[in-house]
Amino acid sequence: MNRISPSKPVVWTGYNFAYLDEQTKRMVRRALLKALAIPGYQVAFGGREMPLAYGWGTGAIQVTASIIGPRDRLKVIDQGSDDATNAASIRRFFRSVTGVETTASALDATIVQTRHRIPETPLRENQVLVYQVPSPEPLRKIEPRESETRKMHAYAEYGPMLLTLYEDIARYGRVASAYNCPVIVNERYLASPSPIPKFDNPKLSHSPAIQLFGAGREKRIYAIPPYTSVRSLDFEDFPFEPSRPDGRCSLCGSETSYLEEVIMDDVGGRMFVCSDTDYCRRRREGKGEGPVRAARAKA
Amino acid sequence: MTSIPDYAHLKSGFADPVLDSQGVFRTIMSAIAYPGRIVTIGGSVRGPSPLSTATTAFCLTLADGETPIWLDAGARNAEIPAYLRFHCGAPIVDDPGGAQFAIVVDAAAAPRLHLFDAGEDEYPDRSATVCLQVASLTDGAETRWSGPGIEHAIFPRVTVPDWFWSDWIANAAAYPKGIDVVFTCGDAAIALPRTVKVEA
Amino acid sequence: MAHVAINGGEEAILKSQTLVAEQRRGDVAVPEITLAQIASQLGLAVDRVMSEGSLYDRDLAALALKQAQGDALEAIFLLRAYRTTLPRIAASEPIDTSTMTVRRRVSATFKDVPGGQVLGATYDYTHRLLDFALSETADDAPRADVSAEPLDARMPSALDPLVSDGLIEEEIRSDAEAYDLTREPLCLPAGRDQRLQNLARGDEGFLLGLAYSSARGYGSVHPFVGELRAGEVTIQITPEELGFPIDIADIGVTECQMINQLHADPDDLPRFTRGYGLAFGHCERKTIAMALVDRAMRAAEFGEKVEHPAQNEEFVLSHSDSVEASGFVSHFKLPHYVDFQAETRLLRELRARARSEGEGEPSS
Numbered sequence: 001m002n003r004i005s006p007s008k009p010v011v012w013t014g015y016n017f018a019y020l021d022e023q024t025k026r027m028v029r030r031a032l033l034k035a036l037a038i039p040g041y042q043v044a045f046g047g048r049e050m051p052l053a054y055g056w057g058t059g060a061i062q063v064t065a066s067i068i069g070p071r072d073r074l075k076v077i078d079q080g081s082d083d084a085t086n087a088a089s090i091r092r093f094f095r096s097v098t099g100v101e102t103t104a105s106a107l108d109a110t111i112v113q114t115r116h117r118i119p120e121t122p123l124r125e126n127q128v129l130v131y132q133v134p135s136p137e138p139l140r141k142i143e144p145r146e147s148e149t150r151k152m153h154a155y156a157e158y159g160p161m162l163l164t165l166y167e168d169i170a171r172y173g174r175v176a177s178a179y180n181c182p183v184i185v186n187e188r189y190l191a192s193p194s195p196i197p198k199f200d201n202p203k204l205s206h207s208p209a210i211q212l213f214g215a216g217r218e219k220r221i222y223a224i225p226p227y228t229s230v231r232s233l234d235f236e237d238f239p240f241e242p243s244r245p246d247g248r249c250s251l252c253g254s255e256t257s258y259l260e261e262v263i264m265d266d267v268g269g270r271m272f273v274c275s276d277t278d279y280c281r282r283r284r285e286g287k288g289e290g291p292v293r294a295a296r297a298k299a
Numbered sequence: 300m301t302s303i304p305d306y307a308h309l310k311s312g313f314a315d316p317v318l319d320s321q322g323v324f325r326t327i328m329s330a331i332a333y334p335g336r337i338v339t340i341g342g343s344v345r346g347p348s349p350l351s352t353a354t355t356a357f358c359l360t361l362a363d364g365e366t367p368i369w370l371d372a373g374a375r376n377a378e379i380p381a382y383l384r385f386h387c388g389a390p391i392v393d394d395p396g397g398a399q400f401a402i403v404v405d406a407a408a409a410p411r412l413h414l415f416d417a418g419e420d421e422y423p424d425r426s427a428t429v430c431l432q433v434a435s436l437t438d439g440a441e442t443r444w445s446g447p448g449i450e451h452a453i454f455p456r457v458t459v460p461d462w463f464w465s466d467w468i469a470n471a472a473a474y475p476k477g478i479d480v481v482f483t484c485g486d487a488a489i490a491l492p493r494t495v496k497v498e499a
Numbered sequence: 500m501a502h503v504a505i506n507g508g509e510e511a512i513l514k515s516q517t518l519v520a521e522q523r524r525g526d527v528a529v530p531e532i533t534l535a536q537i538a539s540q541l542g543l544a545v546d547r548v549m550s551e552g553s554l555y556d557r558d559l560a561a562l563a564l565k566q567a568q569g570d571a572l573e574a575i576f577l578l579r580a581y582r583t584t585l586p587r588i589a590a591s592e593p594i595d596t597s598t599m600t601v602r603r604r605v606s607a608t609f610k611d612v613p614g615g616q617v618l619g620a621t622y623d624y625t626h627r628l629l630d631f632a633l634s635e636t637a638d639d640a641p642r643a644d645v646s647a648e649p650l651d652a653r654m655p656s657a658l659d660p661l662v663s664d665g666l667i668e669e670e671i672r673s674d675a676e677a678y679d680l681t682r683e684p685l686c687l688p689a690g691r692d693q694r695l696q697n698l699a700r701g702d703e704g705f706l707l708g709l710a711y712s713s714a715r716g717y718g719s720v721h722p723f724v725g726e727l728r729a730g731e732v733t734i735q736i737t738p739e740e741l742g743f744p745i746d747i748a749d750i751g752v753t754e755c756q757m758i759n760q761l762h763a764d765p766d767d768l769p770r771f772t773r774g775y776g777l778a779f780g781h782c783e784r785k786t787i788a789m790a791l792v793d794r795a796m797r798a799a800e801f802g803e804k805v806e807h808p809a810q811n812e813e814f815v816l817s818h819s820d821s822v823e824a825s826g827f828v829s830h831f832k833l834p835h836y837v838d839f840q841a842e843t844r845l846l847r848e849l850r851a852r853a854r855s856e857g858e859g860e861p862s863s
Contacts, residue, residue, distance in 0.1 A: 017317050021586050026363050027682075029324050030399075033361075034424035036331045037479045037492035039447050043424045044684040049579035054826025056833065067328065069321040079837045086833055088508035116837045126329060134830065145813055147687050154420040172849050178841035186447050186494065188475065197841040208450075210332045217823045219684035225332050225494075228447040245844060261840050275837060 018065040019097040024048055028066035028221070032212060035223035040185025041153070042136050047219035057090055057115060058216030060132040064094065064113050067128060067212075073101045075109035080117040080258070080275035087115070104278050116179075118200040120257045120279040123209035125226065131194045136215035136222065138182040138192040158190050162233065169238055178243070184231045185224055198232065199242045199258045205230035249274045252283035310347050310378070312359050312386040319344075323360040330481070330490035335444045335453035337436055341486045347378035349404045349432075353483035357430050362387040362400055369398030369427075373405040401429045406459065412466040415478045423475040426493075434458045436484045443498040444491075455489055457482050464499035471496060523568050537561035546751070546780025547571055551821060552578030553681060553700050554585075555750050555779055572702075572821050579822050582681070589736040590676075592744050596732060596754050597655050602781075604728040606657040608758060612726070614654035619729070621783075657726040658756055658773075667758060667771040687813055694796055694816060698789045699778050701819030710788035713795040713809035720795050720809075722774065725758040729781045751780050757790035762801045772801060 016022065024046075031045040050058040068074065076091040078084035082104040090113060091102050103109050106121040115132040123129060139149040142160050152158065161182065168176040175181070180195040183204060193204055194213060204211065204224060211224040224230060234240035248255040250271040257279060259272040274280035313319035323340045330338045339353075346355030362368055368389045370379060380391050392398050395414045403409045409431060418426030433439075439458035445451070459482075470477045470493060477493035491497075524531065538545055538561040548560040552575045560578060567573035603619025606612050661667040677692040680700070685693060698706060713720045731751050735744040757774035764770075774794030776786035795809040808814050818824060 015584055017321075019584065021584060022317060022320070023363055023365075023586070024583070025324075026320075026361060027365065029328075030361055030366070031424070032328060033331050033428070033479070034426075036328070036448075037494065038423055038475050039494065041423060041475060044422075044686070046681075046683045048583040048681075049576070049822055050583065051577075051580040053576070053829055054823045055828075055830025056826060058826070067321075067325060069318060069325060079834050083508040084834055085508040085512055089512055092509060092512070115833075116835070125333070134827070146817075147813065150421045173852055174849075176845065176849070178845040179838040195835075195838045197837050199841075210328070217827055225448040227450045243841075243844070245840070258837075260836055 015097055017098060018068055018094075019051070020048065020062065020065045024062075025066045028062055031221045032063065032066065032223065035212070035221050036210070036225050038189070039225055039228050040183075040189030040191040040222060042191075042215075042220040042222045045219055045221050047216050050216065052090065052093065054217035055134055056086060057113070057132040059214030059218075059221070060113050060115075060130045060212075060216075061090060061093070061214070062216060063130050063212050063214035063221060064111060065097075067130075068094065068098055068100060068111060070098070070100060072110045073103045073108050075103050075106060075112045075278075076114075077112065077117060077119070077276075077278075078115040079260070080119075081277045083277065105282070106278050107282075116195050116197075117258070117275060118196055118203045120254075120274070120276040121282075123207055125208040127209040129207075129209050129211045131196075131211065131213045133192065133194045133213045133215040133220070134217075136192055136213065136218050136220040138190050153189060156188065156190075158184075161190060162235075165233060166235065169235070174238065175234070175240075181240070182233050184233065186228050187231070189222075190233075191222060191224075193230075197243075197258060198240070199244045201230075201232045201240070202242050245272060247272050249280060252280045254280070254283060309382055309385055310345060313344060313356075316359075319356075320360040323356045327357065327360065327481070327488070327490070330488055331479070331492050332448050334446065334448045334490050334492055334495045335455045337455075337487050337489055339486045340488055347376070347382045349373060350379060350382075350402070351404075351432050351483050352486040353488045354402060354404070354430050354432050356486075357481060357483065357488070358383055358389075358400070358402065359386055361428075362389040364388040364390070366399040367392040367397055369393075369395045369401045371401075371403045371405055371409065373408070374402050395427075398427055401427055402432075403429065404432045406431050406433045409460060409463075411462065412470050412478060417470070417473055417476040417478055420476065423477070426476065426478055428479045428481065430481050430483060431459075432483050434484065436482060436487055436489050440499065444495050446495040448492070449495070457489060464497055467491075467497055523566070532565060534558060534561040534565060537564050541569075543781060544569070544571060546782050547703060547785070548574045548578060550779040550782055550785065551575045551700055551702065552582070554578045554582045572825050576822050576825070587682075589738065591747075592735040592737060594732045594734065594752070596728065596752070596777075598653055599728060599730040599732050599752075599754075600749075601650055601654055601728055601730040603730070604654065604726065605724070606726045607724040608726075609657055612657040613659075614651045617650065620781075654728075656756060658758065661725075661758070661771065665768070665770065668762070668773055670773070685816055687816075689812055689816055691793075691797075694812065695775065695777075695789075695793060697816045697819055698776070698792055701789070702821035702824065703782070703785045703788070705819050705821070705824075706788040706792055707784060709795070709809040709815060710791035713791055713807065717807040718795050718809045719760065719798075719803060720774075720791055721760045722791055722794070723758040724787065725756045727753070727755050727783055727787065729753040729783070753778055753780065753782050753786045755783070755786035755790040757787070757794060759794045772797070 027046050031043045035043045047062060050061050052058055052061060074094055076087045078087035094100060095102055106112060106119040111128045111130060113130045137149055139152055139161060142164050143149050165175050179197045180192060181198045181201055182190055183193050185191050193201060206227050208226050210226055213222045232240040245259045247259060249257060249259060251273050254274055257274045257276060260275040261270055261272055263270050326338045326340045341352035341356030344352055344355050366389055368383060369392050383389050395401055395410050396416050401415055415427040415429055418424060435458045437456050439456045441454050441456050444453050444455060474493055479493050480491040482489045538557045544564055545557055545560045548563055548571060549555050563574035563577040566577060601617055603621060604617040658667060662669060678690060680693060680696050731749045733746050734748045734750055735746055737744045755776035759772045759774055761769045762772045774790035776789030778785050792809055792815060796812045796815060798805050798810040805811060
């Protein structure tokens with residue numbers, strides 16, 4: 001039996017490299033290869049229970065565990081931040097079970113595991129972006145039955161989905177969702193981009209990097225290969241608009257990055273800062289990514 | 300009674316099964332993600348002849364008891380089935396249509412592509428991956444590949460049987476069903492996933 | 500600066516874990532609980548954790564319960580995660596419950612059955628009065644009388660006479676390899692093997708509620724407990740190199756054979772139908788609920804209308820697992836700043852738009 005104490009921050013001994021046993025890794029790896037060969041198609045895989053809770057990144061953790069090697073440098077972000085508690089927890093898990101180097105830099109990382117954001121820094125060839133996906137099925141809200149959604153994907157019957165979006169437009173004058181906006185991958189499969197803001201949707205398309213999606217609880221893996229067309233669902237008269245909060249980052253002055261609202265006090269004072277903390281830090285340190293404007297917090 | 304193979308003379312597998320298979324997998328994943336690019340896999344692995352280093356590494360990395368393998372006549376010698384059973388635990392099947400992985404060491408005599416499992420409409424992932432060992436990845440006729448994973452176009456020169464590219468058009472027409480191919484030669488490989496459009 | 504508030508995630512986690520450890524230990528003036536105490540004195544909790552954790556190991560289940568401060572679902576999760584790291588060595592032969600070393604066995608359908616009714620240990624007839632004597636440790640341990648007569652070594656199912664009269668459907672025997680949900684994802688429509696494995700691992704509370712709903716009116720189940728038995732069975736494996744089965748362990752299981760409403764096949768005489776439940780350890784409530792839900796999910800097989808939750812295979816199988824359910828439900832406490840703020844912005848825009856459109860119209 002393994003005599004380990006996970007509460008001690010050390011590299012765990014007694015577990016296989018990257019926690020999963022080799023048979024499980026092979027199963028996940030085979031699923032990944034088929035996922036890349038059929039862009040946007042959800043491959044059902046024999047997802048295992050992980051030591052982190054379902055809904056907290058177990059699918060992506062299994063993907064990362066199946067691809068990671070000693071020469072990798074791993075970055076983990078949640079809401080764009082490396083220091084969010086769940087990102088820190090996942091990073092610590094991988095340090096414990098692999099001993100690999102971790103980094104906050106999107107430039108240095110070979111694997112980036114993310115929840116809800118795509119880094120502002122453009123990714124390169126052979127970098128791997130692993131998305132944590134809570135609900136991989138974009139059709140689930142209109143059709144709860146897996147047996148039916150599987151048929152809809154098989155025959156590309158996406159009319160009902162478009163109809164739902166159009167009903168939004170009829171009611172609200174626009175598509176009433178601001179995140180997790182479904183995409184068509186390689187002009188064939190409807191897929192969920194995971195709950196990223198629609199601001200990030202354009203980054204999915206024709207990225208030089210490899211994008212892998214893991215949904216642990218629903219036991220699905222899918223992928224967007226590099227240089228692959230990813231189109232956000234829209235209509236000719238209502239084109240997709242990747243929206244961004246107006247204004248600029250109070251810390252680095254960026255006018256193009258995705259901003260997060262921080263409440264400063266209880267009388268309505270607030271400021272906006274980059275949600276991508278690595279990008280923001282690098283700009284403040286003057287390391288590329290455009291000039292830093294002199295900026296002060298509004299409050 | 301089947302005779303028990305002589306396991307004492309089996310060639311060895313990976314020196315470090317965990318990390319070697321991780322390294323090979325990442326390279327294969329990269330090959331599938333960026334079709335048409337030549338990658339090298341397997342390093343010092345020497346499988347039983349005539350399996351190339353890359354084919355051997357492919358099998359050791361991806362095959363196991365859950366993946367039926369089909370072998371062409373050239374690979375059905377005294378050593379190879381025993382090697383794959385021992386190192387991968389993979390069942391060897393007689394019908395190419397029943398295999399998840401097909402290993403072809405004699406590309407000239409390869410079965411036509413429609414004989415392999417192309418998956419189902421609802422489960423196109425349940426399809427075969429064919430590892431096709433070819434004479435050369437660089438001396439064949441130039442072809443133009445485009446599709447996911449390829450920025451504009453790439454021009455591989457794999458030596459393939461003359462029927463191959465017309466079969467490939469039929470394979471692509473069945474999309475999303477279809478087989479995926481990995482060409483190997485020595486320790487080099489090029490992947491051809493079903494999404495690639497090839498002009499020969 | 501406000502941004503500092505979200506820094507220090509990793510350090511915060513480590514400190515939080517120390518706090519958990521401190522709370523787990525509790526008052527240091529009280530002796531620390533031992534695994535042996537948990538395994539032997541909280542046996543039913545251990546049984547549930549083993550059963551839903553899909554791992555038969557009393558010591559590990561006791562450890563999980565200690566680590567989880569007695570939270571069964573957290574303990575089940577710990578065992579499941581540990582199970583992921585264990586290689587598979589062999590698949591056992593099917594167990595034969597007719598050879599069970601029976602500790603308890605009752606039938607609600609026959610007053611007397613071959614092998615006899617064995618009341619055994621049950622809470623059924625304890626009056627649920629708090630026993631204040633237990634609030635103190637006792638000097639002498641209670642001892643129950645043991646019958647001088649041993650029970651029958653082989654105790655056939657109480658349903659067998661019905662089978663020989665053709666009054667109940669035969670058990671469906673299959674030599675096919677059983678689907679294994681711990682290795683492959685749920686595949687719909689699911690065979691009975693997937694369903695039973697899913698139910699055996701399923702959350703007892705969820706199954707209990709579903710079973711209750713199906714018997715109360717949201718379903719058409721009219722059940723009789725044909726037989727409920729609990730005891731030890733022998734596990735056998737057949738190693739490839741030996742070619743014959745060998746005993747490797749005895750495990751405790753509870754089995755429920757439920758007799759259900761008639762079914763008339765158009766080509767055959769009407770018969771009773773079956774529902775089946777089996778789980779590790781002693782867990783009667785769980786196995787009865789399992790047998791009811793198993794039968795409810797067979798509705799389509801018998802041409803019954805599928806109209807209630809317990810009959811809907813996809814609904815039941817997709818929501819029964821406590822590890823999946825609690826993970827997903829709990830994940831809503833993770834930060835969702837990005838989605839929430841994007842949604843808030845959209846809401847502001849929609850409100851502004853509605854307001855400006857409203858201004859253009861004459862007020863009524």
